[in-house]
Amino acid sequence: MYDFIEPALFAALTIATIASGAGVVLANRITTSALLMAFTFLNVAAMFLLLGAETVAMFQVLIYVGAITVLILYGVMFTPQSPRPYGLFFQTQKWWAAVFVVPIAIFVALVSFTFKDSATVAPRGGDLLPLATSVFRDFAFPFEVASVLLLAAMVGAIVLVKRDEE
Amino acid sequence: MPVGPFGIDPAIWAPLRLVIAVLLAVGLVFNGALAQIYLERKIQAIIQDRLGPLHTGPWGLLQTFADAIKLLGKEDIRARLTDKWFFLAAPSIVFSPMLASYVVIPFAPGIVGADLNVGLLYLTTLGSMTVLGIVIAGWASNNKYSLIGGLRSAGQLISYEVPQILSLVTVVLVVGTLSMVGIAESQPGWQLNVLVLPLAFVTYFIAGLAETNRAPFDLPEAESELVAGFLTEYSGMRWAIFFLAEYGEVTVVSSIVATLWFGAWHGPFVEVFPLLGVLWFTLKTYFFVLVFMWIRATLPRLRIDQLMSLCWKVLIPLTLTNLMVTAILLLVFPTTVVPVAIANWILLAFFVVALPYVQRRRLVALRERLRTAA
Amino acid sequence: MAVPLGAFIAVSAVLFFIGTAGVLVRRNAVVILMSVELMLNATNLALVAFSRRYSSIDERGSVFVVFIFVVAAAEVAVGLAIVLSAYRNKPTVDVDEIKQMRG
Numbered sequence: 001m002y003d004f005i006e007p008a009l010f011a012a013l014t015i016a017t018i019a020s021g022a023g024v025v026l027a028n029r030i031t032t033s034a035l036l037m038a039f040t041f042l043n044v045a046a047m048f049l050l051l052g053a054e055t056v057a058m059f060q061v062l063i064y065v066g067a068i069t070v071l072i073l074y075g076v077m078f079t080p081q082s083p084r085p086y087g088l089f090f091q092t093q094k095w096w097a098a099v100f101v102v103p104i105a106i107f108v109a110l111v112s113f114t115f116k117d118s119a120t121v122a123p124r125g126g127d128l129l130p131l132a133t134s135v136f137r138d139f140a141f142p143f144e145v146a147s148v149l150l151l152a153a154m155v156g157a158i159v160l161v162k163r164d165e166e
Numbered sequence: 167m168p169v170g171p172f173g174i175d176p177a178i179w180a181p182l183r184l185v186i187a188v189l190l191a192v193g194l195v196f197n198g199a200l201a202q203i204y205l206e207r208k209i210q211a212i213i214q215d216r217l218g219p220l221h222t223g224p225w226g227l228l229q230t231f232a233d234a235i236k237l238l239g240k241e242d243i244r245a246r247l248t249d250k251w252f253f254l255a256a257p258s259i260v261f262s263p264m265l266a267s268y269v270v271i272p273f274a275p276g277i278v279g280a281d282l283n284v285g286l287l288y289l290t291t292l293g294s295m296t297v298l299g300i301v302i303a304g305w306a307s308n309n310k311y312s313l314i315g316g317l318r319s320a321g322q323l324i325s326y327e328v329p330q331i332l333s334l335v336t337v338v339l340v341v342g343t344l345s346m347v348g349i350a351e352s353q354p355g356w357q358l359n360v361l362v363l364p365l366a367f368v369t370y371f372i373a374g375l376a377e378t379n380r381a382p383f384d385l386p387e388a389e390s391e392l393v394a395g396f397l398t399e400y401s402g403m404r405w406a407i408f409f410l411a412e413y414g415e416v417t418v419v420s421s422i423v424a425t426l427w428f429g430a431w432h433g434p435f436v437e438v439f440p441l442l443g444v445l446w447f448t449l450k451t452y453f454f455v456l457v458f459m460w461i462r463a464t465l466p467r468l469r470i471d472q473l474m475s476l477c478w479k480v481l482i483p484l485t486l487t488n489l490m491v492t493a494i495l496l497l498v499f500p501t502t503v504v505p506v507a508i509a510n511w512i513l514l515a516f517f518v519v520a521l522p523y524v525q526r527r528r529l530v531a532l533r534e535r536l537r538t539a540a
Numbered sequence: 541m542a543v544p545l546g547a548f549i550a551v552s553a554v555l556f557f558i559g560t561a562g563v564l565v566r567r568n569a570v571v572i573l574m575s576v577e578l579m580l581n582a583t584n585l586a587l588v589a590f591s592r593r594y595s596s597i598d599e600r601g602s603v604f605v606v607f608i609f610v611v612a613a614a615e616v617a618v619g620l621a622i623v624l625s626a627y628r629n630k631p632t633v634d635v636d637e638i639k640q641m642r643g
Contacts, residue, residue, distance in 0.1 A: 065298060146610040154617070
């Protein structure tokens with residue numbers, strides 16, 4: 001009797017995700033783009049929750065909304081532009097982009113519906129334990145390499161933006 | 167679908183339960199803030215050798231209501247050049263994650279909003295969402311002091327998330343579950359986690375002070391710094407929402423401390439009367455809230471570079487070492503936590519003794535250098 | 541009636557194409573970085589959908605997603621560092637105007 005909740009929730013999340021994704025690309029002001037991007041991340045996290053992947057959803061919000069959005073907002077604030085029409089106002093290629101991207105997107109979306117299985121099998125305890133076991137047992141080496149990658153990125157970013165001391 | 171009490175039809179009970187839970191959380195936050203505003207003024211006053219609010223009601227108890235009425239009556243000013251929607255949205259972005267944190271806090275055996283499998287991870291996630299609200303508040307005020315205050319606060323919050331999460335992970339290693347109810351249940355009687363992991367408690371408490379922008383880490387929002395930082399342009403009810411968010415976050419951090427290290431609702435007679443757990447939990451939480459206020463009245467404010475160097479040069483190596491030592495000891499002695507406890511107390515003693523010693527030596531060397539340079 | 545797997549993949553595909561269009565069309569370097577993040581999110585969604593559908597076998601899709609989180613964070617950090625360095629050289633983030641090395 002309550003079977004309508006899940007498809008209704010999924011439909012609402014789909015509309016929100018795609019609308020905010022389109023808003024990121026089409027918005028005139030860059031701060032609107034940044035905040036709509038954060039909203040897209042939240043919607044994708046909600047979809048993860050709908051799929052029962054709660055750990056991944058928490059990581060998504062923690063990393064994307066909590067850190068990457070702030071990083072991009074810092075990037076926006078430290079690169080102020082002179083006020084002039086932004087966004088796609090002067091962009092002459094936007095009609096070509098629409099002509100190519102929209103039909104291909106619709107085609108791929110329609111083809112995706114050939115996967116007839118239902119995605120949400122019966123709730124079975126979430127994904128914390130399998131995820132943790134896999135990462136720390138089967139994929140321990142990629143885990144270590146990922147931490148080295150983060151270290152390299154951190155050092156590299158600091159070195160790149162350091163001002164040369166005169 | 168959950169079947170409601172008195173056999174209410176599940177179709178009505180499920181959304182009704184949600185509404186009741188949200189109203190309970192909001193009531194908890196507001197009443198908690200009422201109590202805490204009064205307590206803060208009285209306690210700060212007593213520590214500062216004065217008396218605090220006296221005239222509004224007996225012992226000044228109605229002072230908070232007077233404050234609330236004043237804030238509600240203020241004119242809702244918004245500077246014209248501020249970004250309208252972001253300016254209006256920022257208080258909500260800061261307030262909502264704090265409100266959502268109340269859902270996983272275990273008040274008593276059986277009284278918890280939702281026993282999430284990843285409860286602690288959920289709380290950490292919500293803590294990281296407030297950063298976004300503060301950055302937006304600072305930027306939308308169109309005021310360079312607000313912007314600097316907002317960016318400084320964001321930097322502080324992001325930096326102090328690391329020792330916070332590392333301390334929590336140390337406790338999770340010992341307890342074995344991320345669920346808040348599981349952690350609360352793992353400490354029956356006198357086997358409190360603080361006896362096993364005191365260093366994690368201390369580092370989490372310090373990081374929690376910084377996470378909630380409380381003194382001595384309240385540089386971004388102090389009234390005498392940067393003209394109140396990112397809160398400059400907010401007045402009246404909007405400022406009150408930031409304020410409520412801060413007190414609510416203080417309560418959440420105190421609840422986490424009470425749950426993880428002091429056995430959330432454990433206490434005398436709680437097996438006989440489960441509801442008594444609410445009393446013990448509230449007492450423990452408010453004890454830590456009082457410690458927050460005590461620290462605010464006692465310690466001077468840290469400068470932003472002192473704050474950052476405390477985080478990156480002291481707390482992060484300390485929490486990393488703690489985590490590493492705990493993990494190694496748990497691998498070597500998988501059945502007992504006594505080695506972990508010994509190692510933790512040793513590290514805590516080292517922290518308490520060595521840090522002031524090292525700082526004093528650095529200060530003496532700095533003074534020497536300045537004297538010879540002058 | 542549960543949600544079919546294809547619907548999640550369709551959403552992921554559309555989001556990926558929106559991100560690609562953003563990378564190709566927008567000229568502001570920070571917006572291009574944001575569109576790349578959209579593409580990465582779309583990939584994550586598809587991976588998690590498949591992983592949860594076949595989670596009786598294993599959850600390696602979700603493991604891959606965790607590593608994608610790591611790489612995306614590192615990439616945004618370094619990408620913004622590059623954009624800020626270029627901004628210091630010439631105060632613009634318009635990728636059409638950073639063309640001193642052009643032929």
